[in-house]
Amino acid sequence: xxxxxxxxxxxxxxxxxxxxxxxxxxxxxxxxxxxxxxxxxxxxxxxxxxxxxxxxxxxxxxxxxxxxxxxxxxxxxxxxxxxxxxxxxxxxxxxxxxxxxxxxxxxxxxxxxxxxxxxxxxxxxxxxxxxxxxxxxxxxxxxxxxxxxxxxxxxxxxxxxxxxxxxxxxxxxxxxxxxxxxxxxxxxxxxxxxxxxxxxxxxxxxxxxxxxxxxxxxxxxxxxxxxxxxxxxxxxxxxxxxxxxxxxxxxxxxxxxxxxxxxxxxxxxxxxxxxxxxxxxxxxxxxxxxxxxxxxxxxxxxxxxxxxxxxxxxxxxxxxxxxxxxxxxxxxxxxxxxxxxxxxxxxxxxxxxxxxxxxxxxxxxxxxxxxxxxxxxxxxxxxxxxxxxxxxxxxxxxxxxxxxx
Amino acid sequence: xxxxxxxxxxxxxxxxxxxxxxxxxxxxxxxxxxxxxxxxxxxxxxxxxxxxxxxxxxxxxxxxxxxxxxxxxxxxxxxxxxxxxxxxxxxxxxxxxxxxxxxxxxxxxxxxxxxxxxxxxxxxxxxxxxxxxxxxxxxxxxxxxxxxxxxxxxxxxxxxxxxxxxxxxxxxxxxxxxxxxxxxxxxxxxxxxxxxxxxxxxxxxxxxxxxxxxxxxxxxxxxxxxxxxxxxxxxxxx
Ligand SMILES: Nc1ncnc2c1ncn2[C@@H]1O[C@H](COP(=O)(O)OP(=O)(O)OP(=O)(O)O)[C@@H](O)[C@H]1O
Ligand SMILES: [Mg+2]
Numbered sequence: 001x002x003x004x005x006x007x008x009x010x011x012x013x014x015x016x017x018x019x020x021x022x023x024x025x026x027x028x029x030x031x032x033x034x035x036x037x038x039x040x041x042x043x044x045x046x047x048x049x050x051x052x053x054x055x056x057x058x059x060x061x062x063x064x065x066x067x068x069x070x071x072x073x074x075x076x077x078x079x080x081x082x083x084x085x086x087x088x089x090x091x092x093x094x095x096x097x098x099x100x101x102x103x104x105x106x107x108x109x110x111x112x113x114x115x116x117x118x119x120x121x122x123x124x125x126x127x128x129x130x131x132x133x134x135x136x137x138x139x140x141x142x143x144x145x146x147x148x149x150x151x152x153x154x155x156x157x158x159x160x161x162x163x164x165x166x167x168x169x170x171x172x173x174x175x176x177x178x179x180x181x182x183x184x185x186x187x188x189x190x191x192x193x194x195x196x197x198x199x200x201x202x203x204x205x206x207x208x209x210x211x212x213x214x215x216x217x218x219x220x221x222x223x224x225x226x227x228x229x230x231x232x233x234x235x236x237x238x239x240x241x242x243x244x245x246x247x248x249x250x251x252x253x254x255x256x257x258x259x260x261x262x263x264x265x266x267x268x269x270x271x272x273x274x275x276x277x278x279x280x281x282x283x284x285x286x287x288x289x290x291x292x293x294x295x296x297x298x299x300x301x302x303x304x305x306x307x308x309x310x311x312x313x314x315x316x317x318x319x320x321x322x323x324x325x326x327x328x329x330x331x332x333x334x335x336x337x338x339x340x341x342x343x344x345x346x347x348x349x350x351x352x353x354x355x356x357x358x359x360x361x362x363x364x365x366x367x368x369x370x371x372x373x374x375x376x377x378x379x380x381x382x383x384x385x386x387x388x389x390x391x392x393x394x395x396x397x398x399x400x401x402x403x404x405x
Numbered sequence: 406x407x408x409x410x411x412x413x414x415x416x417x418x419x420x421x422x423x424x425x426x427x428x429x430x431x432x433x434x435x436x437x438x439x440x441x442x443x444x445x446x447x448x449x450x451x452x453x454x455x456x457x458x459x460x461x462x463x464x465x466x467x468x469x470x471x472x473x474x475x476x477x478x479x480x481x482x483x484x485x486x487x488x489x490x491x492x493x494x495x496x497x498x499x500x501x502x503x504x505x506x507x508x509x510x511x512x513x514x515x516x517x518x519x520x521x522x523x524x525x526x527x528x529x530x531x532x533x534x535x536x537x538x539x540x541x542x543x544x545x546x547x548x549x550x551x552x553x554x555x556x557x558x559x560x561x562x563x564x565x566x567x568x569x570x571x572x573x574x575x576x577x578x579x580x581x582x583x584x585x586x587x588x589x590x591x592x593x594x595x596x597x598x599x600x601x602x603x604x605x606x607x608x609x610x611x612x613x614x615x616x617x618x619x620x621x622x623x624x625x626x627x628x629x630x631x632x633x634x635x636x637x638x639x640x641x642x643x
Contacts, residue, residue: 002514010502316498319459321487321515323480398459398486401498402450402571
């Protein structure tokens with residue numbers, strides 16, 4: 001340890017190489033810290049619950065094609081048959097699937113007219129079985145009654161009287177009230193069409209995972225007559241795959257003049273939904289790993305070069321009384337200095353890059369704990385990378401002092 | 406002081422075995438100034454390396470300062486080199502990235518002296534070789550003779566019992582060689598045992614004893630002791 005002073009002074013005489021290595025370490029730290037931050041950010045986005053019982057849910061599309069296709073009749077019959085299938089907990093018609101990327105959203109106001117805050121909400125048209133089929137929890141108010149379910153034509157502009165909203169929607173609309181207290185309040189849609197909030201569900205996600213309002217959802221008590229409709233089915237645990245096949249066959253057996261297609265599980269839908277996130281994470285991980293390896297190799301290369309260049313100096317030091325440990329220590333300390341300098345630079349540039357990312361891409365601020373962790377890891381990496389070349393340096397014979405010119 | 410009995414040293418490579426030293430026997434007394442000469446490849450450097458614990462030997466006994474060095478560990482050998490032996494090399498072997506002060510400091514730090522002690526010794530040693538005013542200079546800013554004097558200062562700073570020099574004047578012109586030789590003589594007079602390999606017969610004559618090495622053996626020992634000892638004694642008497 002009492003070699004620190006001269007090592008530092010000798011290092012200052014070889015600034016360029018050391019500085020370049022320090023820059024590489026700084027760059028590595030900057031990218032690694034921010035990449036891992038982004039990876040973790042994506043992970044936390046992907047970990048958000050959809051509010052559904054995803055493992056046990058699937059959906060399918062039924063599209064009429066024949067002239068005699070009686071949509072309302074078919075829907076009622078289909079839903080009845082589906083609900084009777086052993087293993088099915090419940091089924092509902094729904095216009096859009098959470099996380100699927102496609103759906104419908106409307107603006108909600110707390111007062112009629114065009115003034116006031118317009119809060120975007122995703123709309124799911126479901127019947128009274130929707131809550132159970134989706135497996136969402138009603139935390140206040142009531143479910144829709146069977147009698148209030150109406151049918152909606154494709155060109156309809158009117159809205160029914162009642163709606164159920166998520167707690168997040170309630171919070172956004174009435175920031176001063178607890179979600180449960182908003183039961184009975186009125187929201188206005190399409191300008192001045194009033195909707196009475198009759199129930200609050202704990203949580204349900206919109207179809208768009210990247211939307212800042214992804215938790216804002218409204219259930220509307222209607223079935224749609226749009227020519228093509230989706231059924232959303234929840235099964236007993238473990239029965240999904242069997243029921244998927246049975247449900248499709250069951251519907252096809254009804255000679256109703258329609259096609260059954262797009263039979264998909266919620267699990268697949270989530271995977272598709274976050275495929276981009278996952279790909280980004282993979283790319284970032286690869287970057288992190290490659291960069292770490294490259295930096296470690298850079299250190300190994302630099303130290304190997306220095307050891308070879310200084311063979312005679314090392315022999316001389318040994319002749320003058322340096323033990324093997326002293327020689328190892330020399331390179332470890334030297335590397336520690338270069339790495340530390342690089343990491344200090346990296347500390348600054350990591351924060352700078354994050355500030356820019358926060359600004360440009362609306363990413364969250366980096367957690368401060370990333371920085372010391374990254375520094376410790378890179379310090380260790382540096383010492384590990386030096387270890388091999390330093391050990392070879394320590395093996396250099398003191399006779400080299402006289403044997404080389 | 407330095408007792409080598411029947412030392413042998415063999416270098417083995419895949420193709421050849423070189424007997425660099427065979428039955429090498431030599432005793433050097435405390436305060437001696439020994440010059441080693443001999444043809445190229447005769448084993449002079451090998452002898453010096455073994456004597457200085459830079460290389461091990463295959464057979465025989467070697468007592469340094471009364472202590473057998475056989476079987477000592479690498480770190481024990483390093484410690485002995487550090488404390489008892491000063492080295493001077495043909496090509497000076499200063500560390501190019503360190504200034505003179507730090508160069509002389511190198512063995513002292515390995516000795517774990519404290520900062521004040523090191524500073525005192527460094528300044529004193531550089532004073533002795535006449536370079537105290539250039540402590541902050543780099544080796545590359547000095548002439549060859551000056552560099553060798555720094556190397557001598559570095560060897561002296563730890564106050565070793567032995568000074569081993571392998572052709573210390575080999576890279577210097579006559580004038581600088583002489584001044585280095587003067588310095589070595591002075592150091593020897595102050596009590597340090599000096600063993601010097603040289604190709605220069607004139608310089609060799611200035612030593613008390615000359616050893617001629619041939620084929621890894623001591624083939625001739627001549628003593629110039631009379632002259633120098635006489636001088637030495639008259640100086641003491643006077
Ligand atoms: N590391 C080594 N590996 C193999 N052979 C060696 C090694 N070092 C020295 N030798 C051989 O040992 C013999 C003695 O070498 P040494 O260097 O001691 O000679 P020298 O008397 O110092 O010669 P010079 O006057 O040229 O310096 C030579 O034949 C040399 O080639
Ligand atoms: Mg030689």
